[in-house]
Amino acid sequence: MTKADLIExxxxxxxxxxKESAEIVEMVFDLMKDTLEEGEKIKIAGxxxxxxxxKASRRGRNPQTGEEIEISSRKILTFKPSQVLKGAINGES
Known part of the structure; x- marks a missing residue:
């Protein structure tokens, strides 16, 4: 599903x-992005x-040369689905 599909x-x-639907979808995505950039969690019930x-910096290896490299620290985004969503995906009521 694409953003255009969501708008539709x-x-x-x-x-x-x-046009209003596109503005609503854009607004929701902007709010989510801004909230995550501030380091806050987003909890959506259900x-x-x-x-x-x-993620802390760590040592890695270049797979082509075998040379050890330093992988810098960075932030990652994780998503943990709710039990309701897991159940819906697995066909449970």
């Missing part, structure tokens, strides 16, 4: 214009949690 479904379900975690 919001348009069909809400009755808003396509769906799951988005969390930004830090």
């Amino acid at each position: 479904r919001v348009y069909l379900k809400t009755g808003f214009s396509k 769906f799951g949690n988005f969390v930004v975690k830090g």
Whole structure:
């Protein structure tokens, strides 16, 4: 599913214009992005949690040359689905 597909479904379900639907979808994504950039969690009941975690720097190896390299620390985004979403995906009621 693409962003355009989401906009189309919001348009069909809400009755808003396509332009309004696109603005709503963009606004939700912008709010989520801003919240995650600030390091806050996003918890959506019945769906799951988005969390930004830090990864420490570590030693790695270049697979082509075998040379050891330093992999820098960075932030990663994780998603943990709720039990409700897991159940829906697995066909459970």
